[in-house]
Amino acid sequence: MSQNKRALLIVGSPRCEKSNSEAIGTYLMERLGEKGVVWDKVYTYRLTRTAEGREKLLNAVYGADILVLASPLYVDSIPSFTINAMELINEHRRAIESPKEQKLFVIVNCGFPEPSHNQTALAIYRRFALESGIEWVGGARVGWGMAIDGRSLDSVGGMVKNLMRGLQLAAGALAGDIPVPKEAEELISRPFMPLVLAKLMTSVAGGVGWNSEARKNGVRNRMHDRPYESD
Amino acid sequence: MKAVLFDGSKDDDTTIGTIRQAIVEQLGRAGWDEEAIDVRNKRIAGCTGCFGCWVKTPGICVIDDDGREIAKKAAQADLLVCLTPITFRGYSSELKRALDRSIPVLLPYFTRVNGEIHHSMRYRRRQRLAVIGVQASPDRESAQIFKTLVDRNAINFHSLAHGSSIIIRGSGPREIGELTNSLLKSIGVTT
Numbered sequence: 001m002s003q004n005k006r007a008l009l010i011v012g013s014p015r016c017e018k019s020n021s022e023a024i025g026t027y028l029m030e031r032l033g034e035k036g037v038v039w040d041k042v043y044t045y046r047l048t049r050t051a052e053g054r055e056k057l058l059n060a061v062y063g064a065d066i067l068v069l070a071s072p073l074y075v076d077s078i079p080s081f082t083i084n085a086m087e088l089i090n091e092h093r094r095a096i097e098s099p100k101e102q103k104l105f106v107i108v109n110c111g112f113p114e115p116s117h118n119q120t121a122l123a124i125y126r127r128f129a130l131e132s133g134i135e136w137v138g139g140a141r142v143g144w145g146m147a148i149d150g151r152s153l154d155s156v157g158g159m160v161k162n163l164m165r166g167l168q169l170a171a172g173a174l175a176g177d178i179p180v181p182k183e184a185e186e187l188i189s190r191p192f193m194p195l196v197l198a199k200l201m202t203s204v205a206g207g208v209g210w211n212s213e214a215r216k217n218g219v220r221n222r223m224h225d226r227p228y229e230s231d
Numbered sequence: 232m233k234a235v236l237f238d239g240s241k242d243d244d245t246t247i248g249t250i251r252q253a254i255v256e257q258l259g260r261a262g263w264d265e266e267a268i269d270v271r272n273k274r275i276a277g278c279t280g281c282f283g284c285w286v287k288t289p290g291i292c293v294i295d296d297d298g299r300e301i302a303k304k305a306a307q308a309d310l311l312v313c314l315t316p317i318t319f320r321g322y323s324s325e326l327k328r329a330l331d332r333s334i335p336v337l338l339p340y341f342t343r344v345n346g347e348i349h350h351s352m353r354y355r356r357r358q359r360l361a362v363i364g365v366q367a368s369p370d371r372e373s374a375q376i377f378k379t380l381v382d383r384n385a386i387n388f389h390s391l392a393h394g395s396s397i398i399i400r401g402s403g404p405r406e407i408g409e410l411t412n413s414l415l416k417s418i419g420v421t422t
């Protein structure tokens with residue numbers, strides 16, 4: 001049955017191929033591919049910038065039976081160009097008298113240790129599905145994205161084993177046309193390590209990486225600059 | 232005291248226009264200097280998540296467009312007012328474009344707020360934050376999510392005080408004036 005299905009990964013990160021959204025989403029799509037689902041991917045950052053790109057985005061989205069949206073968290077919500085893509089998709093579907101049946105599964109990731117930061121973004125995605133007449137089949141939250149750092153999940157190792165197991169379960173459900181089990185959402189959303197430890201590591205060592213990057217750019221001593229300070 | 236207003240409407244939105252006028256008048260009467268910015272008319276690219284504003288040109292976005300002015304206005308304001316059509320329970324892409332480009336006001340370093348990890352502020356100045364969303368009809372669940380989003384923004388930007396309000400599209404000037412006045416009062420902007 002799944003042989004005829006088409007799925008589309010919508011990567012909502014401006015970092016495109018180098019993003020955690022790409023890494024997480026691609027892992028899920030590859031599992032869908034193993035189950036006979038034909039899949040493709042698009043990048044909202046690139047396609048929302050031109051009229052030609054926007055048309056390409058809408059055609060790709062409308063051509064799919066299963067939509068998987070993977071995005072980062074930006075300022076407690078969704079990156080602006082991905083909201084723009086959602087506005088366009090919503091407008092497109094509302095303009096069609098009987099739009100085709102489509103399903104949406106969403107994964108939001110952030111750099112903070114707590115996956116709960118992503119909860120509001122997930123609620124916004126869910127509403128987008130409802131207002132666009134797309135079936136919401138589930139969503140999951142991933143925290144501490146720095147552990148993935150844009151690498152393929154297979155190469156990250158044991159730390160992301162629950163994430164991979166959850167994505168496998170989600171792929172099975174999406175391909176089999178059954179509801180994504182809560183267990184899949186729970187496994188994807190499970191912190192990579194005990195939160196207490198992840199928070200401690202972030203608090204204590206989180207600045208080390210930033211300082212190292214700044215040092216490479218020769219601005220280590222200017223990290224606290226206040227260029228717009230006023231009285 | 233300086234107030235900056237980010238108008239995140241998609242086009243000429245008469246309800247948001249009325250809200251904006253009411254706020255400008257109320258701030259003026261309370262002695263605030265205000266400046267309103269139509270985000271849709273500014274040249275603001277989407278944030279690329281490069282973190283250059285933290286590790287290459289600290290405090291300044293590496294993209295040289297009107298987005299730099301957005302961060303500057305946000306850093307120098309005592310009050311930030313955001314107006315948006317409620318879009319899937321959140322902000323319009325226009326308003327979000329401005330907010331995404333405001334991250335140079337933060338530092339990459341982490342701090343804890345109520346036990347949760349957040350970024351630290353770059354500046355000593357703390358803003359008051361008022362966000363008003365416009366939607367077609369009352370919807371309790373959407374209102375709750377919208378309020379939560381504003382609450383989360385207030386935590387991340389370490390706001391001095393914050394509040395949000397939802398106004399139903401087509402509301403009259405009097406009703407709008409009462410709601411905006413009540414919101415500004417609730418965060419200590421007017422008395």
